[in-house]
Amino acid sequence: MSNKIITMVRKELIDAARDKRSVMAGLYYAVGAPLLMCGMFFMLIGQLTSPEDLNIKINNPQGAPDLIKYLSSKGITQGDADKNKDILLVVSDDYASNMAKGISADVTLIADASNEKLQKSIRRLEKNLQQYSSEMGSLRLIARGIDPRVMQPIKLNVEDQATPDSKAGMILGLATMTMIYAVFISGMNLAIDTSAGERERNSLALLLSHPVSTGQIVIAKIISVTLFGMIGLLLTLIVSKFAYSFVPWQELGFSVSVNSSFIGMMMLVGLPVAIMAACLQLFVSFMAKSFKEAQSYLTIVLMLPMMLAMAASYDIAPDTLQWLPVSGQLQALIEFIKGRELPGMQLAISSLITLAISALLAFGMQKSLKSEKIVFGL
Amino acid sequence: MIQVTNLSKRIGDVQALDDLSFSALDGQITGLLGPNGAGKTTCLRTVFGLLKPDNGFAEIDGINIAKSPVAAKQQLGLFPDPFGLYERLTPREYISYFAELNGLSRSDAKHATSSVIEKLHLADIADRQCKGFSQGQRMKTALAQAIVHQPTNIVLDEPTRGLDVMSTRVLRDILRDLKNQGHCVLFSSHVMQEVAALCDQVIVMAEGKVVAVGSPDALCQQTGKNSLEDAFIQLIGTDEGIAA
Numbered sequence: 001m002s003n004k005i006i007t008m009v010r011k012e013l014i015d016a017a018r019d020k021r022s023v024m025a026g027l028y029y030a031v032g033a034p035l036l037m038c039g040m041f042f043m044l045i046g047q048l049t050s051p052e053d054l055n056i057k058i059n060n061p062q063g064a065p066d067l068i069k070y071l072s073s074k075g076i077t078q079g080d081a082d083k084n085k086d087i088l089l090v091v092s093d094d095y096a097s098n099m100a101k102g103i104s105a106d107v108t109l110i111a112d113a114s115n116e117k118l119q120k121s122i123r124r125l126e127k128n129l130q131q132y133s134s135e136m137g138s139l140r141l142i143a144r145g146i147d148p149r150v151m152q153p154i155k156l157n158v159e160d161q162a163t164p165d166s167k168a169g170m171i172l173g174l175a176t177m178t179m180i181y182a183v184f185i186s187g188m189n190l191a192i193d194t195s196a197g198e199r200e201r202n203s204l205a206l207l208l209s210h211p212v213s214t215g216q217i218v219i220a221k222i223i224s225v226t227l228f229g230m231i232g233l234l235l236t237l238i239v240s241k242f243a244y245s246f247v248p249w250q251e252l253g254f255s256v257s258v259n260s261s262f263i264g265m266m267m268l269v270g271l272p273v274a275i276m277a278a279c280l281q282l283f284v285s286f287m288a289k290s291f292k293e294a295q296s297y298l299t300i301v302l303m304l305p306m307m308l309a310m311a312a313s314y315d316i317a318p319d320t321l322q323w324l325p326v327s328g329q330l331q332a333l334i335e336f337i338k339g340r341e342l343p344g345m346q347l348a349i350s351s352l353i354t355l356a357i358s359a360l361l362a363f364g365m366q367k368s369l370k371s372e373k374i375v376f377g378l
Numbered sequence: 379m380i381q382v383t384n385l386s387k388r389i390g391d392v393q394a395l396d397d398l399s400f401s402a403l404d405g406q407i408t409g410l411l412g413p414n415g416a417g418k419t420t421c422l423r424t425v426f427g428l429l430k431p432d433n434g435f436a437e438i439d440g441i442n443i444a445k446s447p448v449a450a451k452q453q454l455g456l457f458p459d460p461f462g463l464y465e466r467l468t469p470r471e472y473i474s475y476f477a478e479l480n481g482l483s484r485s486d487a488k489h490a491t492s493s494v495i496e497k498l499h500l501a502d503i504a505d506r507q508c509k510g511f512s513q514g515q516r517m518k519t520a521l522a523q524a525i526v527h528q529p530t531n532i533v534l535d536e537p538t539r540g541l542d543v544m545s546t547r548v549l550r551d552i553l554r555d556l557k558n559q560g561h562c563v564l565f566s567s568h569v570m571q572e573v574a575a576l577c578d579q580v581i582v583m584a585e586g587k588v589v590a591v592g593s594p595d596a597l598c599q600q601t602g603k604n605s606l607e608d609a610f611i612q613l614i615g616t617d618e619g620i621a622a
Contacts, residue, residue: 007478011467018466018507203462206523209426210479211451372429 004212008220009227016190016228026186026228030235033178034243041171041247054121055079056087063091064099067107067132074128087111087121102140172337175244176330177309179236179266183274184281184302186232187225191281194221196294199286205375214369218282218362225278226271233270237263265336269329269347272354276325277305279361286368322346325354379404379562380531384434385424387417387586394420395431396586402564402579404530407557409573410566412583413614418566419459421583422535425564426456438531452480455524457565459535461516465509469500469519472508473526480527487526494522498552514545521552532556534565538572550576574606584614 016022058078061068071077092098092106099105107129111122138148198204207217241258284301288294305326312327312334321327322343328350336342368374381401387394394417402408410418423429425436427443427450436443441450464472470491477487495504498518503511508519517537524532534553538546553576556563567573573580574594582590582597590597590613594606601609 003483004479004481007475007484011464011471011475014471015464015466201462201465202458202460203464205423205428206456206458206462207479208428209451209454209456209458210476211448211481212479213448375428376423 005216005220005223008212008217009223012190012194012220012224013227016193016224019189019193022189022193022228025189026182026232026235029182029185030232031239033182034175034236034240037175037178037240038243038247040174041244044171045248045251053077053079054087054124056089056121056125058089058091060091060093060095063093063095064105064107067091070132071125071128076125076128086115086118087125089125099136173312173330173334175240176266176333176337177312179233179240180270180273180326180330180333181306181309182232182236183229183270184277184305186235187229187274187278188281188298188302190228191221191225191278192285192291192294192298194224195282195285196288196291199375200291208369208375214366217369218366221282222275222278222358222362225282226274229274229277230267230271233274234263234267237266262337265342266333269333269351272351272358273326273329276354276358276361279358279365283361283365283368286365286374323350323353325350325357328353379439380425380436380533380564381440382421382425382434382436385421385431385436386433387420387424387429387431389420394586395424397434398583398586398588399434400581400588400591402531402562404562405557405560406578407553407563407565407576408579408581409577410564410581410583411568411570411573411610412566413568416583417586418568418583419535420586422456422533422564422566425533426451426454453530455527455529455532457521457524457532457534457537459539461520463508463511463516463519466507468505468507469522470495470504472519473522476523477526480529482527490526490528491522494526498522498548513540514542517541517545517549521549525552525556529561531562531564534563536567537565538567538569546572570605570607570610580606582610582613589613 054076056076056078058068061078068078088110090108090110092108095105095107109122109125109129111118113119113122134151137151141148141151198207208214237258241263244258280301281298284297285294288297308321308324308327309330311321312330322331323346328346332343332347332350379401383399385395385398396417398417398421400408410421412418420429424431425438425443427436427447430444438450438453441453443450464475467475473494474487474491477490478484482490495501498521500515500518500522503515508516511519517540521534521537524534537549537553541549550572553563553565557578565576578593580590580592580594580597581588590600592600597609597613598604598606601612603609603612
């Protein structure tokens with residue numbers, strides 16, 4: 001009994017390996033997706049680590065050379081006229097003399113506060129001006145023999161509990177999503193080819209007229225598509241391992257490595273998802289009348305796991321999502337990446353639900369292969 | 379032996395099979411002759427359990443196909459219409475795949491495949507992928523698949539369609555061989571020469587019913603005609619849909 005399943009799986013794999021479309025579908029994704037993610041990380045890191053110089057317009061800069069020097073050391077400079085950001089800083093004419101007398105010297109910040117785009121720049125300028133102001137104040141107190149700490153009744157200490165790895169969690173969440181999606185993309189073409197394609201080429205009726213049960217046929221097809229999905233996942237992980245090693249993580253203050261324990265965990269957690277992906281795709285393809293129809297259905301159906309995955313990685317999800325397929329596994333993997341304990345219970349339940357859905361779909365397929373409508377497209 | 383009893387099957391608005399009964403015996407070639415749309419393919423699909431009859435049943439060597447499909451199919455070999463080749467497999471892989479599905483072990487399947495390849499003179503194309511095969515090559519591959527596991531009953535759906543004279547002769551010789559070895563051969567056709575040349579028993583079908591049963595000679599005598607073609611026209615009462 002199991003021999004026939006092995007025979008069918010072997011045949012499906014030989015057949016698929018010779019089908020350029022099936023192989024390429026997996027390969028393109030496995031190579032393309034990690035590289036695209038890398039490109040995105042490069043851009044993200046560029047934005048996070050080197051804030052742009054802020055160009056503002058300064059009136060009467062020669063009135064306060066020390067302030068100007070302080071600001072420019074913080075990346076705020078008087079830029080070219082066309083590049084400045086509609087922020088005007090006016091140093092009053094009596095700035096120097098007021099400074100010398102130890103009374104408040106006027107500096108005026110002129111900008112449109114309703115302009116959303118300017119908000120960040122204005123806050124940055126204000127913060128730096130206040131820092132300069134308190135630095136000057138401290139110097140004055142010291143000059144008068146007073147401890148500047150009398151001016152700071154409260155000293156606020158902020159302890160950031162984010163570990164380097166947990167900062168990486170968000171970014172790796174995105175990366176994990178693209179990895180787990182590989183099981184859907186890699187097996188897709190094979191799933192269509194072996195179901196809708198098999199019927200289109202008239203070999204389904206021939207297969208069914210041989211002494212194999214529909215259950216055996218369904219199991220063999222699920223195994224084949226799952227294997228393809230898992231191979232795609234493994235390839236994606238291997239390509240990621242190499243590609244991510246080129247991303248300059250140290251500039252973000254943490255490092256992300258796709259190490260072997262992560263790959264192992266991913267393969268283990270990905271297996272139920274791959275089985276469900278195979279069942280879902282085969283089921284939809286068997287329902288479709290032709291190869292092309294199956295393709296267009298699947299594109300829509302594959303939005304579903306994509307949305308579940310997005311919801312999980314952006315943490316915009318209601319709690320129920322942690323029990324569902326794809327999102328449940330993804331949330332568990334993100335916890336694992338953040339260096340926290342793997343939520344075993346949650347992972348077990350969502351994996352069981354994933355397998356239960358697979359079993360239902362497989363049962364439906366096994367039924368549908370007994371239906372004349374499905375087999376002959378009547 | 380293949381026996382169908384009181385088969386009825388409705389597909390959509392068409393009564394495809396209407397209380398059809400016949401039997402095809404071992405050691406005989408039985409031809410299912412009928413015009414296009416007579417229900418020949420529907421009948422053969424029902425024999426294989428691919429279609430469920432509304433009424434009646436089909437038995438293969440006494441095994442009811444609806445009740446124990448796997449055991450019944452074990453006794454059957456199908457030469458289907460269309461062929462249903464896997465284009466990316468070679469004939470050797472294709473034939474041995476179906477041999478294994480019929481319960482042969484991997485090494486037995488290999489041996490059986492080699493011998494059937496030799497028998498059908500397929501050696502020159504046996505290790506080439508089926509893509510781009512000619513109709514004759516496809517026919518031989520599909521036929522090899524049907525007989526590789528030596529089933530008692532071999533069912534062929536329109537076997538001579540699209541074949542040239544040489545391929546048709548090869549096919550005929552093989553069918554006669556099978557008959558002489560004691561197999562039950564059942565084939566559907568609408569080509570008179572084929573049926574006249576090969577069959578021990580002809581079942582004339584029209585509109586899902588059996589119109590007449592007998593050897594080609596007997597049918598000619600029954601209708602008082604000289605050729606099977608004329609007898610056939612006489613029997614089904616119209617000259618619609620006949621390919622000579």
